[in-house]
Amino acid sequence: MSGSELLCLNLTETRRRSIRIWRAIPLSFSDWRPYPNAMSCFEIVRHVLEADYLYGHMVRERRSYTGASPFINRRFDGVEAALAFANPYRESLLETVRQLSEDDLNTISIDRSDVGYIRKAGDFILRIAYHEAVHAGQMLQYLRMAGVERPSVWD
Secondary structure (H helix, E strand, C coil): CCHHHHHHHHHHHHHHHHHHHHCCCCHHHCCCCCCCCCCCHHHHHHHHHHHHHHHHHHHHHCECCCCCCCCCCCCCCCHHHHHHHHHHHHHHHHHHHHCCCHHHHHHCEEEEHHHCEEEEHHHHHHHHHHHHHHHHHHHHHHHHHHCCCCCCCCC
8 A cells, every 4th residue: 555545544444434423412412611711512523624724725825725615604503514524624634635646745845834844745635634634533522521422432
C-alpha cells in the first residue's frame, strides 16, 4: 500500500467511526451542549464536515485557506442531510490525497505559519484524521454526559 493509500484508509476509517457516533445522537439532543460556551452536538458534526472542505483547500493550495465556506450559516435537519451536503467535499479531499506521490507527501509543505506551523503534506494529512478523532472522543463524552447510549467504535 502506498503512503497516499494508507492516508486515505486512515481518513476513511476515522470517518466511518465518526458516522457511527453521529448517527447515535438523538435529534432531540442535536443542540445539547455540556456548558453554555461549548459547541453543541450538531455544531461538532458540522465543524468536522466543514474541515474536509477547508483542509482540502489547504492541501491543494499548500497554505491556510481564507476564503468563504459553503457551511457558513448552514443548518441541517439531521446527520444524514449534513453528510449528503458534505459528501462532495469529502470525495474531493480523498481524491486530492490519492493524487499525491510518495515524494509529494515528504516534500510538499503546507504553510500555516499564520497559525504557528508548517507541515509536510503527509504529516498534515495525518493530522486531519487526528482532528476528527479528537472530536469523535469529544462526542462520545457528550453522549455519556447526556445519558445517551454510546455506540461501540471498536470493530
